[in-house]
Structures are given as structure tokens and as C-alpha cells.
Amino acid sequence: MMFKHIAFAGLGLIGGSLALSFAERGVKLSAYDLNTDTLAKAVKTGLFEYATDDIDELLSLDFDLLYICLPVRSACEFITELGRRKFTKPVTDASSTKADVAGAAKQAGITFCGGHPIAGKEVSGFTNAEAGLFKGAYHILTPLSPEFDTQALRELHEAAGMKVTIMEPEQHDRTFGLVSHLPHITAFAMVQTVSAVDIDALNYTGAGFKDFSRIAASDPRMWTDIFLENDKNMIDLIDSYIAEMERWKNAIQNSDEKAMYQMIEHAAELRRRLS
């Protein structure tokens, strides 16, 4: 089965970019968003059959996949609402955490397969959406309902140039806690540290600080939801990070040249291997 008409619930940066990329492959689009400015912008592109801020109208449309692209706690609430309405069409999402979303979908009894496109930007909103945002990026699928046509969802994303991988929701949350959520915390914390110690130093930043801190400009609603939903992993991972910072502090306190050299050499070698 191919998905021919996809309805997006939430048309921000992620929903907008996915929608634009599917439109390039001839998929029919509809959109639901509570922000009427966003809907007006979507209508202006001429790519959307329907654009509405009314959930009843959305659910009455003739689409064959509902794609939820809301901040993760709103996504869970939306899923619960679909369960209340005994919604039966296939539903997927683009949330950055997967265990909680899978729990909400199971509870709601909907036909669901979780998803997470691994790309983004530090800016948000439909105006910043780009058809090419996810080209070459991973798309993680966390299947839930046996009746969901996971192969069709895989093909939809592969056609958009994405690399599709299947994971268990818990494995997903641990992995992306480590390589996405923890780096965001360290970026937020680093900018905060500079501002607390000497805010004027921000006037003199070079490329190193700017590269490292780009993601500190990310959307507060999205990231607060992620940390609330992935809390147990984050507490563990922050402890690991603190232990690593302690190693650095000790090495510097003890003028341990060998330890510092080896820590940098090891990190540099791993970083160079990233494609």
C-alpha cells in the first residue's frame, strides 16, 4: 500500500519539512494546526488540499495516514484524543522520544507506528521548513500495531531520501538520549555558564563557541517536553557526563598531561570517524 494522502497534525519545522518533501513525490497533503497564521502560510504554498484548525474537520477528511508532528507531550494528548474518538486509520508521529508515545498509542488502541526523523534546525516554525531537510538523514521507526503497514511507511521515507532503521522504543530513547538530548543539555548549560560567569564574554565568541552552541538556540517547548518524557535516561546520562567532567577536573588539577592528551586523542579519533 502506498500512502497517497497524508494529513499532518502540527505544521511546524518538522511537519512542514516532511510535508514539503512528500509533496515533491506527488503525495496529497492536508494540515491541522491551531495557529491560523501557519495555516494561511500553508494554503499560500498551494500544496495543501485542506488546512484546518478544527480536529473534527481534520478527522473527517479522506486521508490514508495521519502524521502527528507536535511537541511530544501534545502528541501524547492528541493520541489519547484519537483513542477517545475510536479513530481507526494508520497514525505515525515524528516525536523525539518514543516509549511514552508508544504507551499512549497502546492505551488509546489506535493503529500506530512511531517514527523519528533525525534532523532539525535550531529555528522552528513552518516558515523555516525545507523539503530537503531530511535528505540523507536517519528515520527511526518503532512499530507497535501488527496491522500497521510498516513497509509502506518505510518506503514513504526512503523515497524522500531517508535511511530507515527499526528500533524498540526503549532502545531509541536511550540512544537519542545520549547522542541528541544530552548534547542539547550541555549546549544549554554551557551558554548558561558563560552568562552566569561573565555575560560580556559572549561578545568575543569565535567559531568554536558558535559551532558548539548552535543548538542552544532551540525551541524551549519542544525540548522541555523531551526532557520531561526521557527523564530517567537523562538523569543517568547527566551523571555520566558529570563523571566525565570530574575526570577532566582531576586531570587539570593534577597537571596530568598524559591523561588529558589521551582523552583528547580518543575523542578526536572518534569524532573524525563520524560521517
Ligand SMILES: O=C(O)C(=O)C[C@]1(C(=O)O)C=C[C@@H](O)C=C1
Ligand atoms: O540539528 C539540530 O538543530 C537538531 O537539534 C536536530 C536533532 C539532533 O539532535 O540531531 C534534534 C532533535 C531531533 O529529534 C532530531 C535531530
